[in-house]
Amino acid sequence: MFHWLEKNPFLFAVGVFIVIAFAGLIEIVPNFAEASRPVIGTKPYSTLELAGRQVYIKNSCNACHSQLIRPFKSETDRYGHYSLSGEYAYDRPFLWGSKRTGPDLHRVGNYRTTEWHENHMKDPKSIVPTTIMPGYPWMFTTNADIDTAYAEQLTVAQFFGVPYNKPVPMKDGSTTVVKMGKSIKEARELALEEAKKVAADMKDQDVKDAVARGEIPEIVALIAYLNSLK
């Protein structure tokens, strides 16, 4: 029945390709125009938040924590409003995760504080005695990579039109501007300014000293990111 095709490797390969490419074409292409519009109130990540997001990715936090609240009562009770597509408009990559070994974090900024994260990241058992999450104490002594975060901001602004230094509409009808530095030096200054606000709520003296010296430990960036998840 198909013997002729099995003697013709070229046509066979073309046939296979068409059959497997078909679904992708139908499902993925039409969605692209629609899905990536930000909802009101969603703003791009600041330099420090983005550096924190990179720390989150570097340590594969997404291996155990989701950022996707499904529209069930049990999930909205536990984590807050279910997730909306436009809230992810500036997420490159997306960090939905596929496994909840720990709780969802999509709106963790609404119900956890800087102090809570500080204690929890250093020693999770001090907050939740039976937790199976390991501690991440090295984040208090390793500095965040602000330059790479800045490079990422520049990239998304240049290639994907992410609105830095432009007014972004907020839920209360006002607008807000997320600043991005014009040079590496300015980017570092902006990040440090934000880092100082986070460090002011922290207790670890080494971290406070580091920030006072002009350094930004990974934990400060990570907390800035986690606090931005709302």
Place this chain on the structure above:
Amino acid sequence: MENRPLEYDYTVAKMFMLTTIILGIVGMAIGVFIAFELAFPGLNTVFGEGLAEYTNFSRLRPLHTDAVAFGFTVSGIFATWFYVGQRVLKVSMAESKFLMFIGKLQFWLYVIGVAAVVVSLFMGYTTSKEYAEFEWPIDIAIVVVWVLWGVSIFGLIGIRREKSLYISIWYYIATFLGVAMLYLFNNMEVPTMLATSPAGESAIGDWMHSVSMYAGTNDALVQWWYGHNAVAFVFTVPIIAMIYYFLPKESGQAIYSYKLSLLSFWGLMFVYLWAGGHHLLFSTVPDWMQTMGSIFSVILILPSWGSAINMLLTMKGEWQQVAASPLIKFMVLASTFYMFSTLEGPIQAIKSVNAIAHFTDWIVGHVHDGTLGWVGFMIIAALYHMAPRVFKRELYSKSLMAAQFWIQTLGIVLYFTSMWIAGITQGMMWRAHDEFGNLAYSFIDTVDVLHPYYALRGTGGLLYLAGFFIFAYNIYKTWTSNKEVDAERLNASPMGA
């Protein structure tokens, strides 16, 4: 000259057999370690606080998945291709210096790529996308390796003597094309060093870093179109290629039905790609796509079972071989696990079931009954069948092989049963409300309850790993044995006691 039997050249096949075994041990050992980390979190710092950054669960998890998928499994795919390809096309690698060179080049680039992956993942370079964690320089290396494999496939086909392509070749071609398409599209990323600041600075920050071409929901859609089909074109399609060759060869039985193989092949190719949406049920991707993902997942039972039933019926009238040969046992249980896992998957893809199963360990269990039972067993069987023919030695020990079979089977059963219970328990606890309408359990309650199942799962993994060590030993002793076999056996592989 024309009438002399062909001398096949297994140089490249042997190289990939070696990486199959080594990377199998590495990937599974990491898997067992991180499984026990979930049961006994103290293990996160067992190598000292200083090394904790590199030995904690989150840093090691991508290393485990990538080592078993792209190390063990892909090596196994290459090893069997460089064996099966020559034999069913009736042409030897020794006949073409070019193809031999390409094959060796592919191997060495692959080894370099693996080394780069291991180092970069340990250092924390990851794009975060599952099974596509590698940063852009490694992606480029992977594309080169893959293209070289394509040259091997179509080069060998180009000089073939047997004009009709055997079923296994269909599946190898599909593997090549499918992975190429998926990998390219999912890994579209912009290296951040390409950006320039308004002040004119360029190449800022880490040169390895990149951002995804897609954002948010689109990124998720492309990733799970990829992630699901990586399972299709790495864990299913090439493994079917193997069983279509090795089961008839080892048992001496003809494939039960050509029509069934046609139906399953084209059915699988068409249906599989649609099912990716089942990873995104109740997410923010459009509803129609979620429904399509669900429906096509259920339809997927047909082509999957088509292949599996074709394999089991190939043994019709020869079931005594299952009792007699541990090698046949591996393959028959592999196709049984394939049936099992392709029934379980569609069940989990039904929306109401998925509401409980998603994000839980039941999914992890499902992946592992497929990979340990189907993929692992089939690759092990393929290497066992190849070893006497490649090394021209009798297989070292039949009883060790049988012991390995039972130890690993027990390991798999412990693995998936514990994960079933863990997943459903946790899924039900997450959604439980008390009589006042408040959540009945805090999140940590649902973690505490999992401890025994995590311990059991680790034990199952450990048994599987122990069996894999027996396998490695058996192959090693076969390779280094001095009992040469002069004539190749057509079917049943020669085995020592």
